[in-house]
Amino acid sequence: MGKLQTLTGGRMASLTSAVARWPGAAAGERRRSGRTSARQWTARVLLPVALFLWLLSLRHVDLAGMRDYGLLQVLPVLFWTAAGLLAVGFCLLLSDRRTAGGWYAGYVLGLIALIHATPTLLYPSLRYSWAWKHVAVTDAVIRHHGSVPHAGKLDIYNQWPGFFDLNAFFLQATGLHSALGYATWTPPVYNAVLLAPLLLLYRTVTRDRRLIWGAAWIYYSCSWVGQDYFAPQAFAFLLFVTLIALVMGQLPTSVLHRTGDSRYIRTGDARSGDIPTGRWPVGRFVLVMVLAAVIISSHPLTPLMLVSALVVLSFPRRNRRVVLPVLAGAVLLTVLWNATVARPYISDNLHDFLDSLLKPDTNVVSGLAALGTAAPGHVVVAWVDRSLSAAVFVLAAVAFLARPWVRRTGLALLVVAPLPVLAANAYGGEMIFRAYLFALPAASLLIAVLLLEQGSRPRLQVLAACPLLLVLLGGLMFGYYGKESANYFTTDEVKAGRFVAATAPPGSTVVSLTSAVPGLYLRYDENPQVEFDQQDLDDRLRLVKDPVKGLEGFLQQASPQQPAYIILSRAQDADIYQTGILPADFMRRMNSALSKDPDYIPVYSTKDAVVYRYQGTKS
Incomplete structure (x- = not known):
């Protein structure tokens, strides 16, 4: 009995020591000291100052002056000052282990507001023609009480109607006249809502707040593709991230924390559900299948991305008990939908799809033929877009090589999951952008691990990372604002x-x-x-x-x-x-x-x- 107590006590002491070495535990000890550092006070002041300057900068903006560089050339210096202060303040938060999660949330939400609410506050009407198109489809669904006859080339929306049916139901339930009233605010609201599943996804890999919130900041600093307007893609992508986060949370390799001596510990209690057991609780599995069904009924591309992500997550043998049931359900639902509701579109376009499978190089670089010369500023914006995208993938690859512990997670698999779909179809010349969009959530956490994982000198580490975070944010501004003269x-x-x-x-x-x-x-x-x-x-x-x-x-x-x-x-x-x-x-x-x-x-x-x-x- 004494020997057993000694052995148990030794194991408990070892576990306690390992947890104590975990950065989050050390940060908790510092917070309990009640002392607020100068960096914390500075960061707390910079947030409201940056937001005030941002709102002040929007008073007088000459939208008629937009040309090659869109909003970039008409936003005043005060706007860029506000953006810079916001980024510097966030870096100050990262440099202090005592920072509470609420301040991280404030800065990330502030970044979302600055980026995505600026066009909404400046423009007199809904931006982007495709958002107007989706409003029109929703109105037509209401007029016809469902499927829209004589829809022409927009008949595809009759075969993936989930997004429009939900909006039609919402409008009829609330008595609103048209989706135009709230579609204007979709980008900032959507991105704020997307933050929740992103955090859920990141918490399946780490409990380190610096990595979690750093990844969220990096995601919003690199998400230049602009698929956040009133659209089925935005809705389906939100559900996609949520579903993948739920799957990742059930994997046996989730919530692994690296200790100071490069060992791994798992926190939580299996009996309370904190540690994955490799089995699906019935309620959670049903939720995952419902999300998959809504995705499949709302958008033609996202189910393919979902199936691809689940396939690559099933490669490690240890993941299969969790992933294969979801994969089987997603494939079955997709096949059933495509064979019934979406059959007219699939039948009409099956030959083109099969033909595109034989031209993967063309799919990657496809685009519209031009009869003129693109504007010089547009060319610059396009190169910045592509450079930012390339930088994201390169940094994620470096993180995979430099941080061995991330190889035990599914992050790298999620980054490469869209590539087979990219090679399979051009999707109107947009597939390369969609592949980047679906890879970005996982890539952002890999970059955060590379730049922000706790080292021996965290302040110097953040000081070195801050210029890169500013560069990424600057690239986002080019991609997101550079084409606004045609979107406004x-x-x-x-x-x-x-x-x-x-x-x-x-x-x-x-x-x-x-x-x-x-x-x-x-x-x-x-x-x-x-x-x-x-x-x-x-x-x-x-x-x-x-x-x-x-x-x-x-x-x-x-x-x-x-x-x-x-x-x-x-x-x-x-x-x-x-x-x-x-x-x-x-x-x-x-x-x-x-x-x-x-x-x-x-x-x-x-x-x-x-x-x-x-x-x-x-x-």
């Missing part, structure tokens, strides 16, 4: 779109040069749309050669009862100039040509938008 809509542009939606008889054709038109799809189930940036290269060449004759092939059905409406606007001009999809001066040339042709009657005209009506050639 003036009041006159919004009125032009609404004018067409309100006056065009059913069956009228609505024509635009690009999709950068607010309200272009407000009655898409009644009025077919033609966007020339989505047309074949030959069609665009004919249009550039002769704007009037180039239109004729798309307006053959126009009549006095069902005329065609051609919308030319400021945002389209900015879009053309940025991307080079058409010659930079083409908007001016087309407007001049139509104004001189008596068959095209201007029915709406302001400095930012003009609408022509075409009723057919007069005999």
Whole structure:
């Protein structure tokens, strides 16, 4: 009996010693001392000062001055000062082990507000044409009480309707007239909500607050892709991160902490559920399957990313008891959905999908053919985007090599999981950006481990990391704000779109040069749309050669009862100039040509938008 007590006591002493060496425990001891350092006081002051300066900077911003670099060239020095102070204050928090989680949360939420609420506060209306399109789809679902007939190229939303059905239900339950009222605030609210599953994911790997909040800061500093607007992708991605976090939390390698002598300890109590047992509690498994079902019914791409992530997580034998049941359920639900509800779309596009499997190199670099030259600033923004993305993957790879303990987690597997999907399909030229988006949550924690894992000299460590954090944030600003001249809509542009939606008889054709038109799809189930940036290269060449004759092939059905409406606007001009999809001066040339042709009657005209009506050639 004495020998048993001695052995038990020795093991308990060893465990206590290991836990004491864990940085979180040491930080707890310091916090209990009640002493507040100068760094803490400085960080606490910088947060409200930065937010005040940010709000102050938004009083006078000349949005009309946006060109090559979007918001970057019109935001005042005060805005950049606020962003810098916010980053410096966060670095000060990281340098002090006594920092409470609430201050980390304040800074990360402040960063979200500064980045994502700035356009919302500055712009008079909803930004980004695709957000307007999704508002129109939600309104159409309500009008038709479900599936929208005569949806044309937007019929894909009838086959993945989960996001729109939920919004329609919300609008009808609350009595709101349209999703436009809250869609404007989607980016800041969505990113704030996304913080919860990100923290849940990071806590499955470590309990070190510096690493957890550092990873969250890095995620928001590198998430330049902009898939955070009112869209099925944003909704599905939120559920994807939540589901992966729940799966990661059940893995037998979760919540491992590295001690000072490079050993691993596991904290918690298996009986209370803190330590994963490798088995799914029934309630949690049901929740995971419900999340998977909602994802599968809401977006065509995210289920593929989900299946890919689950496949790579199942590679280690120790994970299979947890991952394989979820993988089997996700595959089964995806197959059932694609074979029933989504069957029309799958059947129509199966050949193209199979063909793309044989062209992985083309999928990675695909994009629209241009007839002009992209704006110099747009080229710079594109290079910064790509450099930031490359830096994220390089830093994550270095972390994998330099921090051996992360190899026992599923982080590296989650980073590479989107790559097979990237090689399989171009997804309209956007797959490379989506792959980056899905890899970013795990990559952010790897970078945080590389830069912020507790060393012998934490202050110097953070001092060295702070410039890199500032550079990452600067890269985000280029990617997120650099294209805003085409994403921003003036009041006159919004009125032009609404004018067409309100006056065009059913069956009228609505024509635009690009999709950068607010309200272009407000009655898409009644009025077919033609966007020339989505047309074949030959069609665009004919249009550039002769704007009037180039239109004729798309307006053959126009009549006095069902005329065609051609919308030319400021945002389209900015879009053309940025991307080079058409010659930079083409908007001016087309407007001049139509104004001189008596068959095209201007029915709406302001400095930012003009609408022509075409009723057919007069005999």
